[in-house]
Amino acid sequence: MSRAPRNEAARRSWGDDDSATNILHVDMDAFFAAVELLEHPELRGRPVIVGGADGRGVVSAATYEARAWGVSSAMSMAEAMRRCPQAVVLPVRHGVYSRVSAQVMEVLGEVTPVLERVSIDEAFLDVSGSRRRMGSPVQIAHWVRTQVRGRLGLPASVGIASTKFVAKLASSHAKPDGLLLVPAAATQDFLDVLPVGAMWGVGDKSARELARWGITDVRTLAATDVRRLERILGTAAAHHLHDLAHGIDPRPVTVSREEKSVGTESTFFDTITDREDARRVLLDQCHQCAARLRQVGTRGRTVVLKARGADFVTVTRSRTLSAPTDLARDIFAVIEALFDALPQPPGGFRLLGVRVEGLSRADDGVQLLLDEDPRRGAPERAADAVRARWGRGAVAPASLLRSPQPPED
Structure with missing residues (x-):
């Protein structure tokens, strides 16, 4: 979105x-929402949000009627419902x-x-x-x-x-x-008529910095000397935006390979500077990945954290488990450790993602660790059953519960 x-x-x-x-x-x-409207045609024309219910989790998709109220992807459900309390909320069905x-x-x-x-x-x-x-x-x-x-x-x-x-x-x-x-x-x-914020990677903070120098549209951005842009945004971001402002993008279309991992990532229009907010996004992503692994009957051995800063520098960190898993608790334990060791990028996080690689079928022969409790995955599998019957918003990690703010007077 x-x-x-x-x-x-x-x-x-x-x-x-x-x-x-x-x-x-x-x-x-509005893909997720559009798919849901195929089964709920009576909701056409109404604001619809796909995500967790009762203030849980984050927004996965929203119809254009909901977007008109300021609802957007990766926004907390509590904030989305504060902005658009009349919205119909539907659970995510990956x-x-x-x-x-x-x-x-x-x-x-x-x-x-x-x-x-x-x-x-x-x-x-x-x-x-x-x-x-x-x-x-x-x-x-x-x-x-x-x-x-x-x-x-x-x-x-x-x-x-x-x-x-x-x-x-x-x-x-x-x-x-x-x-x-x-x-x-x-x-x-075409590029010249666009506001500078339309460029990939220019969020509110970067737009404000550019505006201080009188750069509010792409025409002005393209005419600005790259050395001045370096002073405003840093070297990597300056050269990236300078090329794009001139329509320079030599990347070819790369044929997609067969998926050998399960993952999800979110790009934020406004960078995330609060590490606890970033941690909640990662926790939600870990649960999404784990649920998808269990849904298709696979497990993964390697957990990967992806993060991109406002300076466009992208880093990935990974760790391989001793045994494959399909549990969010295992995935998040690794992600949290990797995230804690990750320095805060200047200007905050522009993208966060979680990926699980090294997939194998869940019914393949896997040697259990001597101290592994076979019941440890029971809570998440029970949650799967609850969501299957009552919807994704019926149960969620306590860390993702955020009380809706009272409406402003």
Whole structure:
């Protein structure tokens, strides 16, 4: 769910020359919520939040009606309900979303094998090899949207551009349920009208720092000397943003490999500076990973922590367990230790993620440790049964319980 600022001027037509725009970014609109609305059509037009109930956990998705009230992904449920108390809350069902996501990717796979799955609800396609068979990039984008809507009943927005970065920006501005082409020759003009906060990695703090120097839009950012940007943002962030502001993004579409891990990560529009808030996000992610492992009948041996700071420096730390696990308590014990040893990045955390690798089937022969209690996983498996019957919000770790704040007068 993108919360970056947009500019209505960027939504206009930039021309119809798609001869040099082989990159498509397909982004499902409010994916989890859209899938839930297939089963609850009576909720269409109402604010719907997918996440934990009764102030537990964080928001996983929200309809555009809920977003209008300031609800966004990774926000605590308590804060979301304070902002939009009339919202209908539905529990997260990762298994359902994974199955629908696989169907979406099957549609995209019919276009080209050069497909990079970015997350459960978005992907990049390089359609340069599909032109002779399916037509121009714009024709292909129309085909994708029609097929996804016709087969699955879901809206998808598509951005078309010459680079991955601009294609993603285009799909963001095409939302909801739209298509936007940015011809190669119009790339700089498109970028110039955007607020600086629309750039990847520019949150509130960075935007305020840039604004102090009079840099509030991409046009000004692009015209600013990179040495001045280094003084404002630091070396890595300065060069990163300077390149993007000029439409420079040489990354190719990378074919996604078969998943050999289970993980989840969250990118925050406003960086997290409070370590306890970061710890709660990680705990929730550990429970999501563990639940998915148990759901598909697998266990993992290696636990990985991923963190990205406001300075765009990304670090990963991992530790291998003596025996594979599918329990959040084991995963979080490792994540917490790795996180405690991680220095606080300047400006806070922009991204946090948890991943479990080295997967094996839960029913494979695994030698138990001599002191292992086979009942130690009973509470989490019992919680699985409760959620299966009463919904994901029916039970949650006590650390994720946060009392809703009283409404302001």
